[in-house]
Amino acid sequence: MSEQTARLESMRVLITRHKRWDLVFAVLGVLALMVGVLTFVALFTQMVVEGAPRISWDFFTSFPSRKPDQAGILSAWVGSTLVMIVTAATAVPLGIGAGVYLEEYAPKNWMTDLIEINVTNLAGVPSIVYGLLALGLFVYGLGLGQSILTAGLTLGLLILPVVIVATREAIRSIPAVIREGAYALGATKWQTTSHHILPYSIPGIMTGVIIGMARAIGETAPVITIGALTFIAFLPAAPFSGEPPAGLFEWVMSPFTVMPIQMFNWTSRPEAAFHHNAAAAGLVLVVMTLSMNALAIYIRYRLRKTIKW
Amino acid sequence: MVGTPAPVIASVTAAAAGPAAAAKSETKALSFYYGAFQALKTISMPIYDKKVTALIGPSGCGKSTYLRCFNRMHDLYPGNRYEGQIMLYPDNTNILNPAVDPIEVRMRISMVFQKPNPFPKSIYENVAYGLRVRGERKRALLDEKVEDALRGAALWEEVKNRLGDLAFNLSGGQQQRLCIARALATNPEILLFDEPTSALDPIATASIEQLIAELKEKVTILIVTHNMQQAARVSDYTAYMYLGELIEFDATDTIFIKPKIKQTEDYITGRFG
Numbered sequence: 001m002s003e004q005t006a007r008l009e010s011m012r013v014l015i016t017r018h019k020r021w022d023l024v025f026a027v028l029g030v031l032a033l034m035v036g037v038l039t040f041v042a043l044f045t046q047m048v049v050e051g052a053p054r055i056s057w058d059f060f061t062s063f064p065s066r067k068p069d070q071a072g073i074l075s076a077w078v079g080s081t082l083v084m085i086v087t088a089a090t091a092v093p094l095g096i097g098a099g100v101y102l103e104e105y106a107p108k109n110w111m112t113d114l115i116e117i118n119v120t121n122l123a124g125v126p127s128i129v130y131g132l133l134a135l136g137l138f139v140y141g142l143g144l145g146q147s148i149l150t151a152g153l154t155l156g157l158l159i160l161p162v163v164i165v166a167t168r169e170a171i172r173s174i175p176a177v178i179r180e181g182a183y184a185l186g187a188t189k190w191q192t193t194s195h196h197i198l199p200y201s202i203p204g205i206m207t208g209v210i211i212g213m214a215r216a217i218g219e220t221a222p223v224i225t226i227g228a229l230t231f232i233a234f235l236p237a238a239p240f241s242g243e244p245p246a247g248l249f250e251w252v253m254s255p256f257t258v259m260p261i262q263m264f265n266w267t268s269r270p271e272a273a274f275h276h277n278a279a280a281a282g283l284v285l286v287v288m289t290l291s292m293n294a295l296a297i298y299i300r301y302r303l304r305k306t307i308k309w
Numbered sequence: 310m311v312g313t314p315a316p317v318i319a320s321v322t323a324a325a326a327g328p329a330a331a332a333k334s335e336t337k338a339l340s341f342y343y344g345a346f347q348a349l350k351t352i353s354m355p356i357y358d359k360k361v362t363a364l365i366g367p368s369g370c371g372k373s374t375y376l377r378c379f380n381r382m383h384d385l386y387p388g389n390r391y392e393g394q395i396m397l398y399p400d401n402t403n404i405l406n407p408a409v410d411p412i413e414v415r416m417r418i419s420m421v422f423q424k425p426n427p428f429p430k431s432i433y434e435n436v437a438y439g440l441r442v443r444g445e446r447k448r449a450l451l452d453e454k455v456e457d458a459l460r461g462a463a464l465w466e467e468v469k470n471r472l473g474d475l476a477f478n479l480s481g482g483q484q485q486r487l488c489i490a491r492a493l494a495t496n497p498e499i500l501l502f503d504e505p506t507s508a509l510d511p512i513a514t515a516s517i518e519q520l521i522a523e524l525k526e527k528v529t530i531l532i533v534t535h536n537m538q539q540a541a542r543v544s545d546y547t548a549y550m551y552l553g554e555l556i557e558f559d560a561t562d563t564i565f566i567k568p569k570i571k572q573t574e575d576y577i578t579g580r581f582g
Binding site for chain 1: 380382385387412413415416419420422424426427428429438439441442443488491492495
């Protein structure tokens with residue numbers, strides 16, 4: 001019996017020793033996680049502490065000013081919103097079209113493979129490069145100027161790979177038997193795509209679009225490159241307000257600024273009061289981004305409830 | 310491996326087949342390739358009109374591959390190749406002819422899949438889909454066809470008060486009958502079943518089998534099954550396949566009682582496969 005006891009004893013010693021590594025890894029893992037989480041929490045807290053007192057109705061409805069306590073983000077948030085509208089109008093149809101083509105229509109050959117690799121790589125191109133491209137192509141080449149249209153097109157291109165990849169993944173998650181079921185009833189490729197593939201993948205695509213937009217709204221480098229103004233004390237013509245037909249789209253040719261640029265402008269001022277404005281604007285921008293991500297999560301959650309394969 | 314002599318296509322006796330069994334379709338020297346892999350080897354056999362023909366054989370014998378030739382499902386994927394012919398009567402069309410549009414073939418020959426695959430749409434829209442694809446918009450006609458198809462699939466009584474519900478809310482057996490109704494709604498000439506009960510419980514299976522027995526009054530049926538009892542219960546003719554070859558085709562009674570090939574007998578009696 002004592003032999004058995006000794007055997008058990010040595011087994012337990014061994015288990016205890018091995019389990020120590022569980023603990024070591026858990027601690028290391030938590031530390032690694034905390035670096036990211038705490039950094040964000042610290043930054044966010046600082047922004048709240050510095051910026052929150054500045055947030056008021058006036059802050060949203062005032063133009064920037066030389067007097068820090070009168071300065072607001074009206075032109076910035078309106079500019080960001082309008083640029084986002086153009087971005088979405090660019091990236092959504094192009095991205096979905098390209099994604100559907102690659103997934104449903106493209107022949108499986110080396111050309112398609114090459115295009116796929118390119119699309120994936122596009123997502124990794126630094127945003128400043130998109131800015132340079134846009135400066136040459138949109139601002140000078142096509143003469144669109146330093147306008148909302150140029151910014152929207154640029155950011156639209158920037159998030160295009162995200163939308164394409166999201167579209168393809170949403171399409172791929174549709175089981176083959178659903179697709180075959182439609183074809184087996186005599187549907188053409190386009191009928192299958194428009195009646196089934198697209199409707200069933202829209203929630204997944206939407207998620208991708210919103211995540212892409214959340215990235216685009218915080219982009220600074222390409223918007224500076226194409227020449228967004230850093231100080232702007234007027235609003236573009238309200239959309240669809242002018243004389244039709246040309247006047248309807250007057251707003252897209254307007255100069256503009258966006259939230260991150262307004263922040264950058266204030267940060268570079270020497271007075272501390274402007275830094276508080278920058279913190280407040282940052283807070284608004286973070287809240288905008290987080291709410292977009294929250295919307296994406298909500299849509300995904302809804303999708304899992306209604307469509308189960 | 311058991312030696313496989315030339316397939317025995319019995320000159321099916323009139324007594325076994327019932328009077329005047331006319332061929333709805335005839336497969337002539339069909340070979341099929343997935344890329345370089347030959348999955349079907351020169352298969353020749355008839356499909357009799359308004360009869361149930363079962364395809365049996367061990368996994369990987371090519372029975373599903375053969376079934377999916379009938380609606381050109383293989384055309385959806387690159388690298389697949391057909392050789393030989395599948396003739397469809399009375400119009401003498403070779404449905405494998407590249408000049409024949411696979412969509413036309415699928416409009417004539419419907420299919421029910423292994424796992425119920427309703428669309429994430431309402432019960433009504435599922436059944437009406439085949440008609441919508443054909444451009445049918447008249448509500449009254451759609452209503453009528455949907456009801457007929459659901460009655461044909463013995464599902465009408467259970468769903469008539471909730472046609473707008475999502476099809477996913479039905480049980481597995483009901484979903485499979487919904488898929489049968491969807492396939493029936495377009496009045497197909499041949500109905501293909503690819504192991505239609507393999508995902509269902511015994512009670513749902515029994516109801517599908519009963520349905521198949523009723524359906525053959527109206528439509529020619531080709532069914533793949535790995536359940537030999539099912540083949541014996543529902544079919545008039547049985548084809549036994551092995552490794553892409555047709556080993557024996559005959560009236561079901563003959564196949565199950567006195568098969569001509571030893572290998573068929575071994576498979577049927579469970580000594581092999």
